[in-house]
Amino acid sequence: MITKKIKEFLACRKSKGFSSTLIMGLIAVLMLSVFSAMALAEEVTDEPNLIATENSTVDQTTADEINDELNESVNAVDTTLARIGIWFTFNQEKKAEKELKLARLELIKAKIAALNNNTKAMEKALTAHDRIIAKIQERINAIDGKAAKEGVQNSISKLVGLEMAIEIHEARIVKLNEILASANLTEEQIAKMQARLDQAVNNTAHLKEVEAAKIDKLTTRLMAISNMTEEEVAAQIQEIKDAQNLSAVKELVKEIKSARAEKIQERLKERITEKVKEAEENETGTEGPESENETEED
Numbered sequence: 524m525i526t527k528k529i530k531e532f533l534a535c536r537k538s539k540g541f542s543s544t545l546i547m548g549l550i551a552v553l554m555l556s557v558f559s560a561m562a563l564a565e566e567v568t569d570e571p572n573l574i575a576t577e578n579s580t581v582d583q584t585t586a587d588e589i590n591d592e593l594n595e596s597v598n599a600v601d602t603t604l605a606r607i608g609i610w611f612t613f614n615q616e617k618k619a620e621k622e623l624k625l626a627r628l629e630l631i632k633a634k635i636a637a638l639n640n641n642t643k644a645m646e647k648a649l650t651a652h653d654r655i656i657a658k659i660q661e662r663i664n665a666i667d668g669k670a671a672k673e674g675v676q677n678s679i680s681k682l683v684g685l686e687m688a689i690e691i692h693e694a695r696i697v698k699l700n701e702i703l704a705s706a707n708l709t710e711e712q713i714a715k716m717q718a719r720l721d722q723a724v725n726n727t728a729h730l731k732e733v734e735a736a737k738i739d740k741l742t743t744r745l746m747a748i749s750n751m752t753e754e755e756v757a758a759q760i761q762e763i764k765d766a767q768n769l770s771a772v773k774e775l776v777k778e779i780k781s782a783r784a785e786k787i788q789e790r791l792k793e794r795i796t797e798k799v800k801e802a803e804e805n806e807t808g809t810e811g812p813e814s815e816n817e818t819e820e821d
Contacts, residue, residue: 597631616681619662626655656726675745690776697783704790
């Protein structure tokens with residue numbers, strides 16, 4: 524509702540000739556109270572969840588995120604509001620989660636640009652996506668886990684949640700590749716697009732390596748401040764992962780990514796077949812009149 528009202532306000536102000544600087548200033552003031560309240564709520568409610576669960580299925584909301592079709596439309600207002608939301612979030616893990624959502628918007632922009640044969644805009648969107656991923660890596664590296672046992676446990680819990688969000692984002696990148704493999708693009712455009720998406724996949728996958736390294740450091744700290752053995756800490760971390768249903772989410776993401784990769788390969792094979800058929804038809808069409816002339820001369 525808030526986002527809708529701001530978009531209506533922005534459209535109205537633009538129609539009356541207000542400058543973009545003034546508009547953004549007004550939006551920032553309007554959003555300040557909203558996001559400040561949200562940030563306070565984050566700090567109050569972000570308690571460590573160490574309860575193990577036997578649930579091996581993925582909830583519908585998470586499943587919908589994994590099966591994201593990237594069908595929305597995105598404009599400058601959407602990305603600006605997302606950035607404002609990040610500015611007024613003061614928890615590093617929450618900032619990283621919101622930045623992944625902003626990265627999703629850049630994937631949608633890349634899709635729209637590519638489908639419109641605007642490779643320059645697509646490149647710009649994917650470059651912005653990579654910058655966001657780099658910023659998320661900085662967030663992960665900045666997490667220190669606090670000095671108390673509960674603080675370290677809380678940071679580990681949030682890092683596990685962030686790992687799940689990264690997994691889901693990887694599925695989105697593969698979905699974008701699937702969409703564009705079926706688009707009416709030239710071979711050169713497809714090759715360029717795939718190279719950039721491969722880079723995006725690698726950059727995003729690297730986040731999980733950084734996240735795992737950070738958990739290892741926090742594990743060592745937790746052992747030091749709580750007098751727990753390595754096995755006891757490992758069991759506690761596994762409880763955190765079970766509570767967030769990480770294994771089930773990773774398995775579903777793996778299945779979805781595999782299915783999408785198969786569709787990409789099928790579509791690329793179809794394109795090759797179509798090109799071969801087109802070449803054969805052109806060759807036949809060229810040779811036809813010559814054959815007729817040879818017959819007439821005989």
